[in-house]
Amino acid sequence: MTEQLQQIDRQVVQWLRQIKCDLPTMLADMDLQTKTSRFDLVTNVDKAIEQSFEQLLMSHFPAYQLYGEEAHHNTAKLRVGYTWVLDPIDGTANLVKQQDDYCIILALFHDGEPVLSYIYDCPREKLFQAIKGQGVYLNGEVVPPPPTMPLADSIISFNNKVLNDETMHDLLDASFGYRLIGACGLDSAKVFTGQFGMHIHTNAKPWDIGAQFLFAEMLGLKMTNFQQEPIDFIHGGPFIISNPGCYEETLAILLQNGGYQK
Ligand code: NAP
Ligand code: CA
Ligand code: CA
Numbered sequence: 001m002t003e004q005l006q007q008i009d010r011q012v013v014q015w016l017r018q019i020k021c022d023l024p025t026m027l028a029d030m031d032l033q034t035k036t037s038r039f040d041l042v043t044n045v046d047k048a049i050e051q052s053f054e055q056l057l058m059s060h061f062p063a064y065q066l067y068g069e070e071a072h073h074n075t076a077k078l079r080v081g082y083t084w085v086l087d088p089i090d091g092t093a094n095l096v097k098q099q100d101d102y103c104i105i106l107a108l109f110h111d112g113e114p115v116l117s118y119i120y121d122c123p124r125e126k127l128f129q130a131i132k133g134q135g136v137y138l139n140g141e142v143v144p145p146p147p148t149m150p151l152a153d154s155i156i157s158f159n160n161k162v163l164n165d166e167t168m169h170d171l172l173d174a175s176f177g178y179r180l181i182g183a184c185g186l187d188s189a190k191v192f193t194g195q196f197g198m199h200i201h202t203n204a205k206p207w208d209i210g211a212q213f214l215f216a217e218m219l220g221l222k223m224t225n226f227q228q229e230p231i232d233f234i235h236g237g238p239f240i241i242s243n244p245g246c247y248e249e250t251l252a253i254l255l256q257n258g259g260y261q262k
Contacts, residue, residue, distance in 0.1 A: 002133045005116055008061070008108065009131055015056050016120050016127060019049060019104070023122060032096055041092045046070055049088035049104065057084065064108075067234070069207040078234050079112040085210030085233065091183025099123070105185040107210035109233060117211035119185045128189050130214040136192070145220040146194025148245035151175050154197020156250070157187045162202050166257045174253055175246075184208040188241050192219055198242035198250050202260055206236040222247040226254060 023045075031044045050070045057064050061082070066072045068086040084106065089095055091102035100123050108116040117130040129137045136143040156175040160168060172178055175197065181187045184204060190196035192215050201208060209223075213233060216223035222242045225231055228251065231239060242250060254260050 002131075005131055005133070009116060009129070011056065011060055012106065012116070012118060013127070013129075015053065016104070016118070019052065019120075020122070020125065022052075027099070030096075039093070041096055042070065043089070043092060043096065045095070046089040046092060050086060053084070053086055053088070053106075067206065067210075069205065075234050078109070081111065083109045085109065085207055087185065087205075087207035087210070090185040090208060091181070094182050101181050101183055101186060103183055103185040103189075105207060105209075105211045107214065107233075109210075112233065114210075114214035114217070114233070117214040119189050119211050119215075121186060121189070128192060128211075128215065130211070130218050132214060132218075136215060136218050138193070143192060143219070146192070146243055149194065149197050149243045151197060151246035151249045154243065154246045155179050155190075155195065156198050156200075156246075157181070157190065157196050158200040159202070163254075163260050164258050167254060167260055170253045170257055171250070174249065184239075185211065188212045188215070191221060191241050191243060194243065197246040198240060200250075200254070200260075201239045204231075204236045204239040206234060209233075209236055209239050209241075212239075212241050216241055220244060226251060226260065 026045045026048055033042050035042055047070050050068045064082040066084050067078055087105040089102050090105050094101040104120040106118040107114055115132040119128040127139055151174050153176050155177045157180050184201050187199040191199055212223055222244055225238045
Protein backbone atom coordinates (compact mmCIF):
# COMPACT_ATOMS: atom_id res chain seq x y z
CA MET A 1 0.00 0.00 0.00
CA THR A 2 2.74 2.51 0.96
CA GLU A 3 4.54 2.09 -2.37
CA GLN A 4 1.30 2.59 -4.27
CA LEU A 5 0.52 5.68 -2.21
CA GLN A 6 3.99 7.07 -2.91
CA GLN A 7 3.37 6.65 -6.65
CA ILE A 8 0.04 8.45 -6.44
CA ASP A 9 1.67 11.11 -4.28
CA ARG A 10 4.29 11.79 -6.94
CA GLN A 11 1.56 12.33 -9.57
CA VAL A 12 -0.30 14.72 -7.28
CA VAL A 13 2.81 16.72 -6.43
CA GLN A 14 3.58 16.99 -10.15
CA TRP A 15 0.02 18.16 -10.82
CA LEU A 16 0.33 20.80 -8.06
CA ARG A 17 3.60 22.00 -9.65
CA GLN A 18 1.76 22.41 -12.95
CA ILE A 19 -1.03 24.37 -11.21
CA LYS A 20 1.62 26.60 -9.66
CA CYS A 21 3.01 27.33 -13.16
CA ASP A 22 -0.47 27.91 -14.64
CA LEU A 23 -1.84 30.07 -11.81
CA PRO A 24 -0.42 33.44 -12.90
CA THR A 25 -2.20 33.12 -16.28
CA MET A 26 -5.39 31.88 -14.62
CA LEU A 27 -5.34 34.82 -12.19
CA ALA A 28 -4.70 37.32 -14.98
CA ASP A 29 -7.87 36.04 -16.72
CA MET A 30 -9.94 35.74 -13.53
CA ASP A 31 -13.67 36.16 -13.99
CA LEU A 32 -16.01 36.39 -10.96
CA GLN A 33 -19.53 34.96 -10.62
CA THR A 34 -21.91 34.74 -7.65
CA LYS A 35 -23.80 31.55 -6.75
CA THR A 36 -26.58 31.78 -4.12
CA SER A 37 -25.81 35.29 -2.74
CA ARG A 38 -23.39 38.18 -3.13
CA PHE A 39 -21.11 36.46 -0.56
CA ASP A 40 -21.19 33.08 -2.34
CA LEU A 41 -18.44 33.52 -4.92
CA VAL A 42 -16.93 31.30 -7.57
CA THR A 43 -14.37 32.13 -10.24
CA ASN A 44 -13.22 30.48 -13.43
CA VAL A 45 -10.03 29.63 -11.46
CA ASP A 46 -12.01 27.39 -9.04
CA LYS A 47 -13.65 25.65 -12.00
CA ALA A 48 -10.45 25.32 -14.06
CA ILE A 49 -8.54 23.70 -11.18
CA GLU A 50 -11.30 21.14 -10.61
CA GLN A 51 -11.42 20.40 -14.37
CA SER A 52 -7.64 20.03 -14.47
CA PHE A 53 -7.75 17.52 -11.60
CA GLU A 54 -10.54 15.61 -13.34
CA GLN A 55 -8.31 15.36 -16.42
CA LEU A 56 -5.45 14.03 -14.27
CA LEU A 57 -7.77 11.30 -12.97
CA MET A 58 -8.98 10.40 -16.46
CA SER A 59 -5.37 10.06 -17.67
CA HIS A 60 -3.81 8.27 -14.69
CA PHE A 61 -6.49 6.95 -12.32
CA PRO A 62 -9.66 6.26 -14.34
CA ALA A 63 -11.23 4.06 -11.63
CA TYR A 64 -10.91 6.74 -8.93
CA GLN A 65 -14.00 8.78 -8.00
CA LEU A 66 -14.05 12.55 -7.56
CA TYR A 67 -16.14 14.41 -4.99
CA GLY A 68 -15.45 18.08 -5.75
CA GLU A 69 -17.11 21.35 -4.74
CA GLU A 70 -17.79 22.77 -8.18
CA ALA A 71 -19.09 19.93 -10.35
CA HIS A 72 -18.77 16.50 -8.71
CA HIS A 73 -21.54 15.89 -6.17
CA ASN A 74 -22.54 12.26 -6.79
CA THR A 75 -22.29 10.53 -3.39
CA ALA A 76 -23.60 7.06 -4.37
CA LYS A 77 -20.40 4.97 -4.07
CA LEU A 78 -17.87 7.20 -2.33
CA ARG A 79 -17.19 4.71 0.50
CA VAL A 80 -16.15 2.00 -1.97
CA GLY A 81 -12.63 1.93 -3.46
CA TYR A 82 -10.69 5.14 -4.04
CA THR A 83 -12.34 8.58 -3.72
CA TRP A 84 -10.73 11.99 -4.05
CA VAL A 85 -12.30 14.94 -2.21
CA LEU A 86 -11.36 18.34 -3.66
CA ASP A 87 -11.90 21.98 -2.82
CA PRO A 88 -10.22 23.58 -5.86
CA ILE A 89 -10.02 27.00 -4.17
CA ASP A 90 -10.71 27.29 -0.45
CA GLY A 91 -10.91 30.97 0.49
CA THR A 92 -12.42 32.22 -2.78
CA ALA A 93 -13.51 35.45 -1.04
CA ASN A 94 -9.87 36.02 -0.02
CA LEU A 95 -8.69 35.32 -3.56
CA VAL A 96 -11.16 37.85 -4.96
CA LYS A 97 -10.80 40.55 -2.29
CA GLN A 98 -7.15 40.20 -1.30
CA GLN A 99 -5.37 37.98 -3.85
CA ASP A 100 -4.02 36.21 -0.77
CA ASP A 101 -4.83 33.48 1.78
CA TYR A 102 -6.43 30.82 -0.39
CA CYS A 103 -5.51 27.17 -0.87
CA ILE A 104 -6.29 23.89 -2.59
CA ILE A 105 -7.61 21.11 -0.31
CA LEU A 106 -7.29 17.58 -1.64
CA ALA A 107 -7.67 14.17 0.04
CA LEU A 108 -7.75 10.53 -1.05
CA PHE A 109 -9.95 8.01 0.80
CA HIS A 110 -9.75 4.23 0.38
CA ASP A 111 -12.92 2.40 1.44
CA GLY A 112 -13.80 5.49 3.50
CA GLU A 113 -10.42 5.80 5.25
CA PRO A 114 -8.09 8.77 4.55
CA VAL A 115 -4.75 7.74 3.01
CA LEU A 116 -3.30 10.87 1.32
CA SER A 117 -3.93 14.55 2.08
CA TYR A 118 -2.77 17.92 0.78
CA ILE A 119 -3.32 21.55 1.65
CA TYR A 120 -1.52 23.82 -0.80
CA ASP A 121 -1.21 27.48 0.23
CA CYS A 122 -0.93 28.91 -3.30
CA PRO A 123 0.32 32.47 -2.61
CA ARG A 124 3.02 31.27 -0.17
CA GLU A 125 3.82 28.11 -2.17
CA LYS A 126 3.54 26.04 1.03
CA LEU A 127 2.51 22.41 0.57
CA PHE A 128 1.26 20.45 3.58
CA GLN A 129 1.29 16.75 2.70
CA ALA A 130 0.25 13.67 4.69
CA ILE A 131 0.99 10.12 3.54
CA LYS A 132 -0.58 7.34 5.59
CA GLY A 133 2.06 5.05 7.10
CA GLN A 134 4.84 7.47 6.21
CA GLY A 135 4.59 11.02 7.58
CA VAL A 136 3.46 14.64 7.50
CA TYR A 137 5.52 17.22 5.61
CA LEU A 138 5.64 20.93 4.89
CA ASN A 139 7.51 21.49 1.63
CA GLY A 140 9.28 18.17 2.21
CA GLU A 141 10.30 18.86 5.83
CA VAL A 142 8.80 16.64 8.54
CA VAL A 143 6.04 18.33 10.58
CA PRO A 144 6.09 16.98 14.17
CA PRO A 145 2.95 16.80 16.34
CA PRO A 146 2.54 20.22 18.00
CA PRO A 147 3.21 20.53 21.75
CA THR A 148 0.14 20.24 23.97
CA MET A 149 -1.29 23.72 24.63
CA PRO A 150 -3.93 24.78 27.18
CA LEU A 151 -6.65 27.12 25.93
CA ALA A 152 -5.25 30.02 27.99
CA ASP A 153 -2.04 29.87 25.88
CA SER A 154 -3.74 29.28 22.52
CA ILE A 155 -4.73 31.48 19.60
CA ILE A 156 -8.16 30.33 18.49
CA SER A 157 -10.01 30.69 15.18
CA PHE A 158 -13.68 30.66 14.20
CA ASN A 159 -16.09 32.66 12.04
CA ASN A 160 -17.41 35.45 14.27
CA LYS A 161 -20.61 35.76 12.19
CA VAL A 162 -21.93 32.42 13.38
CA LEU A 163 -21.37 32.20 17.17
CA ASN A 164 -23.69 33.91 19.64
CA ASP A 165 -22.12 36.88 21.41
CA GLU A 166 -21.90 35.32 24.90
CA THR A 167 -20.21 32.18 23.62
CA MET A 168 -17.82 34.19 21.49
CA HIS A 169 -16.79 36.41 24.41
CA ASP A 170 -16.40 33.42 26.76
CA LEU A 171 -14.05 31.83 24.21
CA LEU A 172 -12.09 35.06 23.77
CA ASP A 173 -11.76 35.48 27.55
CA ALA A 174 -10.55 31.90 28.06
CA SER A 175 -8.00 31.90 25.22
CA PHE A 176 -4.78 33.81 24.52
CA GLY A 177 -6.18 35.53 21.44
CA TYR A 178 -8.21 35.30 18.25
CA ARG A 179 -7.27 35.25 14.55
CA LEU A 180 -9.24 34.19 11.47
CA ILE A 181 -7.63 33.69 8.07
CA GLY A 182 -10.96 32.96 6.34
CA ALA A 183 -9.97 29.76 4.53
CA CYS A 184 -10.85 26.58 6.45
CA GLY A 185 -7.80 24.73 5.07
CA LEU A 186 -5.33 27.45 6.10
CA ASP A 187 -6.96 28.03 9.50
CA SER A 188 -6.72 24.25 10.06
CA ALA A 189 -3.06 24.15 8.92
CA LYS A 190 -2.22 26.66 11.66
CA VAL A 191 -3.45 24.02 14.14
CA PHE A 192 -1.17 21.39 12.50
CA THR A 193 1.88 23.56 13.24
CA GLY A 194 0.78 24.63 16.74
CA GLN A 195 0.37 28.28 15.72
CA PHE A 196 -3.36 28.04 16.52
CA GLY A 197 -4.87 25.91 19.30
CA MET A 198 -8.06 25.21 17.39
CA HIS A 199 -10.28 26.11 14.45
CA ILE A 200 -14.06 25.75 14.41
CA HIS A 201 -16.39 25.73 11.41
CA THR A 202 -20.02 25.24 12.45
CA ASN A 203 -21.19 24.19 8.98
CA ALA A 204 -18.22 22.69 7.12
CA LYS A 205 -18.80 21.24 3.68
CA PRO A 206 -17.04 17.91 2.98
CA TRP A 207 -14.42 19.61 0.72
CA ASP A 208 -13.62 22.21 3.43
CA ILE A 209 -12.32 19.43 5.70
CA GLY A 210 -11.45 16.45 3.45
CA ALA A 211 -7.69 16.73 4.04
CA GLN A 212 -7.89 17.47 7.75
CA PHE A 213 -8.88 13.90 8.75
CA LEU A 214 -5.46 12.40 7.97
CA PHE A 215 -3.45 15.36 9.26
CA ALA A 216 -5.37 15.19 12.55
CA GLU A 217 -4.85 11.43 12.84
CA MET A 218 -1.11 11.62 12.13
CA LEU A 219 -0.40 14.71 14.26
CA GLY A 220 -2.36 13.60 17.35
CA LEU A 221 -4.98 16.35 16.96
CA LYS A 222 -8.67 16.10 17.79
CA MET A 223 -11.11 16.38 14.89
CA THR A 224 -14.78 15.78 15.69
CA ASN A 225 -18.19 17.39 15.75
CA PHE A 226 -19.19 19.34 18.88
CA GLN A 227 -20.46 16.18 20.64
CA GLN A 228 -16.94 14.69 20.31
CA GLU A 229 -18.20 12.26 17.65
CA PRO A 230 -16.47 11.39 14.38
CA ILE A 231 -17.39 13.42 11.29
CA ASP A 232 -18.59 11.63 8.16
CA PHE A 233 -16.32 12.61 5.25
CA ILE A 234 -19.25 12.54 2.81
CA HIS A 235 -21.47 14.90 4.80
CA GLY A 236 -19.20 17.28 6.73
CA GLY A 237 -21.11 19.40 9.29
CA PRO A 238 -20.08 21.02 12.58
CA PHE A 239 -16.29 20.70 12.80
CA ILE A 240 -13.53 21.34 15.31
CA ILE A 241 -9.86 20.59 14.74
CA SER A 242 -7.94 21.13 17.94
CA ASN A 243 -4.74 20.68 19.83
CA PRO A 244 -5.51 18.00 22.48
CA GLY A 245 -4.62 20.47 25.24
CA CYS A 246 -7.51 22.86 24.57
CA TYR A 247 -10.14 20.60 22.99
CA GLU A 248 -12.27 19.70 26.05
CA GLU A 249 -12.29 23.23 27.46
CA THR A 250 -13.18 24.78 24.10
CA LEU A 251 -16.12 22.42 23.59
CA ALA A 252 -17.36 22.93 27.16
CA ILE A 253 -17.45 26.70 26.55
CA LEU A 254 -18.93 26.32 23.09
CA LEU A 255 -21.89 24.31 24.41
CA GLN A 256 -22.64 26.33 27.58
CA ASN A 257 -24.17 29.80 28.01
CA GLY A 258 -26.54 29.67 25.04
CA GLY A 259 -24.47 27.37 22.88
CA TYR A 260 -22.93 28.21 19.55
CA GLN A 261 -25.95 28.93 17.39
CA LYS A 262 -27.06 32.53 16.97
P1 NAP B 1 -15.70 33.33 3.55
O1 NAP B 1 -14.60 34.30 3.76
O2 NAP B 1 -16.49 33.37 2.28
O3 NAP B 1 -15.16 31.81 3.72
C1 NAP B 1 -14.50 31.36 4.88
C2 NAP B 1 -14.43 29.86 4.83
O4 NAP B 1 -15.75 29.28 4.87
C3 NAP B 1 -13.81 29.28 3.56
O5 NAP B 1 -13.18 28.06 3.93
C4 NAP B 1 -14.98 29.06 2.66
O6 NAP B 1 -14.76 28.09 1.65
C5 NAP B 1 -16.04 28.60 3.65
N1 NAP B 1 -17.40 29.00 3.25
C6 NAP B 1 -17.79 30.00 2.43
N2 NAP B 1 -19.11 30.06 2.32
C7 NAP B 1 -19.59 29.06 3.07
C8 NAP B 1 -20.91 28.60 3.37
N3 NAP B 1 -21.99 29.18 2.85
N4 NAP B 1 -21.04 27.55 4.20
C9 NAP B 1 -19.97 26.96 4.72
N5 NAP B 1 -18.70 27.35 4.48
C10 NAP B 1 -18.52 28.39 3.68
O7 NAP B 1 -16.63 33.44 4.78
P2 NAP B 1 -17.53 34.68 5.20
O8 NAP B 1 -17.48 35.79 4.17
O9 NAP B 1 -17.20 34.99 6.60
O10 NAP B 1 -18.96 34.02 5.12
C11 NAP B 1 -19.60 33.65 3.90
C12 NAP B 1 -20.77 32.73 4.23
O11 NAP B 1 -20.25 31.49 4.73
C13 NAP B 1 -21.66 33.28 5.33
O12 NAP B 1 -22.98 32.89 5.06
C14 NAP B 1 -21.12 32.59 6.58
O13 NAP B 1 -22.09 32.51 7.59
C15 NAP B 1 -20.72 31.23 6.03
N6 NAP B 1 -19.62 30.63 6.84
C16 NAP B 1 -19.99 29.91 7.91
C17 NAP B 1 -19.00 29.41 8.72
C18 NAP B 1 -19.39 28.61 9.92
O14 NAP B 1 -18.57 28.31 10.78
N7 NAP B 1 -20.66 28.24 10.00
C19 NAP B 1 -17.65 29.61 8.45
C20 NAP B 1 -17.32 30.36 7.32
C21 NAP B 1 -18.33 30.87 6.52
P3 NAP B 1 -14.81 28.54 0.07
O15 NAP B 1 -13.88 29.66 -0.11
O16 NAP B 1 -14.38 27.26 -0.59
O17 NAP B 1 -16.23 28.89 -0.23
CA1 CA C 1 -14.05 25.72 1.10
CA1 CA D 1 -14.15 26.41 -2.67
